[in-house]
Amino acid sequence: KAGVTQTPRYLIKTRGQQVTLSCSPISGHRSVSWYQQTPGQGLQFLFEYFSETQRNKGNFPGRFSGRQFSNSRSEMNVSTLELGDSALYLCASSLWRGEGETQYFGPGTRLLVL
């Protein structure tokens, strides 16, 4: 089985722009979560989607949004980029939701905001 794939792997944007990142979960997995990883703040939860519905949201401003499609693929969008949004954005998928389901992480998209 192919693992979690994320595209693009690297991205450079300038302040004020917006960006869309894509995540394809492991085949058959229905839950997708997104995390931001930075040297200063570590791994922080952004949001979780299951059956095309956002089930949980972290403490990030409204500029961060996401969605999930009927095939479980997910996208996250960041509008009006700020320098502090530079980070590794990780997507994780699990077969079901909660109850200690193993989450499998993708390699991440490294976003640099100039």
Place this chain on the structure above:
Amino acid sequence: QQQVKQSPQSLIVQKGGISIINCAYENTAFDYFPWYQQFPGKGPALLIAIRPDVSEKKEGRFTISFNKSAKQFSLHIMDSQPGDSATYFCAASSKSSGDKLTFGTGTRLAVRP
């Protein structure tokens, strides 16, 4: 508010030694405690996980010890190898939070040959 505190920040161990990483949590609703291993340029990968109904879980050279009353859990890597050199994250989640993982700050482990 940091809900999962991890220490040490970095660790150097000789090959064959024991690596020990500790985590402490505050939220008593947490009921699932995984450890992740991350190599540079890769996403975190699940190493081993434990639930609070057991005090210890062992998988190969990796052991989690769990102390519910102290709200602490630790990862022990026996016979540490240079290939174990990576960043390790403890994490926690609760039934009510679905798949949301709260991570510790990470420990950078270097195993010297």
